[in-house]
Amino acid sequence: MNVSRIALAGGVAASTVLLLAGTASAHVSVQPQGEAAKGGYATVNFKVPNERDNASTVKLEVNFPTDHPLASVSPQPVPGWKIEVTKSKLAEPLEVHGKKINEAVSKVTWTADGSGIGAGYFQQFPLSIGQLPEDADQLVFKALQTYSNKEVVRWIEEPTEGGEEPESPAPVLALTAPAADAHGAAADDKSGETEKAKETTASSDDTSSSGTDGTARVLGVVGIVVGIAGVAFGVLAGRRRNA
Numbered sequence: 001m002n003v004s005r006i007a008l009a010g011g012v013a014a015s016t017v018l019l020l021a022g023t024a025s026a027h028v029s030v031q032p033q034g035e036a037a038k039g040g041y042a043t044v045n046f047k048v049p050n051e052r053d054n055a056s057t058v059k060l061e062v063n064f065p066t067d068h069p070l071a072s073v074s075p076q077p078v079p080g081w082k083i084e085v086t087k088s089k090l091a092e093p094l095e096v097h098g099k100k101i102n103e104a105v106s107k108v109t110w111t112a113d114g115s116g117i118g119a120g121y122f123q124q125f126p127l128s129i130g131q132l133p134e135d136a137d138q139l140v141f142k143a144l145q146t147y148s149n150k151e152v153v154r155w156i157e158e159p160t161e162g163g164e165e166p167e168s169p170a171p172v173l174a175l176t177a178p179a180a181d182a183h184g185a186a187a188d189d190k191s192g193e194t195e196k197a198k199e200t201t202a203s204s205d206d207t208s209s210s211g212t213d214g215t216a217r218v219l220g221v222v223g224i225v226v227g228i229a230g231v232a233f234g235v236l237a238g239r240r241r242n243a
Contacts, residue, residue, distance in 0.1 A: 026049045026051055027049070027155055027168070027169055028046060028047070028048050028049075028060070028143045028145055028155045028171050029046070029047050029171050030044050030045065030046050030047070030141055030171035030172070030173045031044065031045055031047065031173075032044050032045075032173065033045065033126075035176045035179070036132060036173055036174070036175050036176060037132065037175070037176050037177065037178055037179035038132055038133065038134045038136070038175050038176070038177065038178045039131060039132060039133075039134040039178045039179075040130065040131065040132055040178070040179050041072070041128065041129065041130030041131060041132070042128075042129060042130065042132060043126060043127070043128050043129075044126070044127055044129060044173060045124040045125065045126050045127075046060065046062055046124065046125040046126075046127070046141075046143070046171060047122060047123075047124050048060055048117060048122060048123050048124075048125065048145060049117075049121075049122040050116075050117040050118060050119055050120065050121055050122065051153075052119060052147055052149075052151070053119045054119075054149065055119075055147040055148045055149040055151065056112075056115050056116040056117055056118050056119065056147065056148045057112075057116050057117035057123070057145055057146070057147055057148075058111065058112040058115075058116040058117075058146055058147065058148050059109070059110065059111050059112065059116075059144075059145070059146035060109070060110045060125060060143065060144070060145055060146070061107060061108075061109045061143065061144040061146075062107065062108050062109075062125075062141050062142075062143050062171075063106065063107050063141065063142045063143070063144075064104070064105055064106055064107065064108075064141060065139050065140055065141065066106070068133040068136050068139060069090055069094060069104035069105075069106075070104055070105060070129050070130065070131070070132070071094050071096045071101045071104050071130075071131065072096075072128070072129065072130045072131065073085065073104075073105035073108065073127060073128070073129050074127065074128040074129075075108060075125070075126070075127050075128075076126040076127070076128070078110065078123070078125055078126075080112060080113050080114050080116075081110045081111065081112055081113060081125075082110070082111045082112075082113060083108065083109070083110055084108070084109040084111070085105055085107075085108050086105065086106050086107040086108070086109070087103045087104065087105050087106060088103060088104065088106035089102060089103050090102055090103060090104055096131055108127065110125055115148075116148065132175055133175075134178065136175060137174070137175055138172050138173060138174050138175055139172070139173045139175065140158050140170050140171075140172050140173075141170060141171045141172075141173065142154075142155065142156040142170045143155040143156070143170065143171055144156075153168065154168060155168050155169060155170050155171065156168065156170050157169050157170060158170055158172075159172060
């Protein structure tokens, strides 16, 4: 009986831990499709899970960072959702491709046309964004999730390096190394490898050709010797018969 009670208690405790861990990790997040390289453009998805059993998610507001404004933001249509892009004037103009930009997107809002995201489901909201900053390692987007019962969950707490995850963390987009530098280095390496491969191939072809020529010459000499030996043998055999 004691063993059974201990096992039962252990199972309940483990299930509770898993349940709490799942609840804690279920929040609005942002992930790139591929990489989000510094100085480039990226397509990102805001993933929104519904965490309520008695209500659906009917609205999502994503606020863009003001310290690193993004001049280009294009949402992808999501069936069943209206999209509103809000722009604001910049304190300091941005220079993008030689042009000065005086305003940037400050917020994107998705509002459900129908029932929204039901209990036990999630929805992804894609955006094409850029030009990503070159002097930052991440971008923090503060998000507000509205439920059909008028409840608003504010995912706005910024994580701290080395600290525990906040109770309501804001979506964070990690930026990778600049694509141009990485691709350039890769191209140089591949170019060098290609040249080496060509040299190796040429050397192999020369060696193969030389070996083939040498073999042919040896076989030719052997053939001549065998031919001479055959003629000599024939002559001697004829003399013996005549004798």
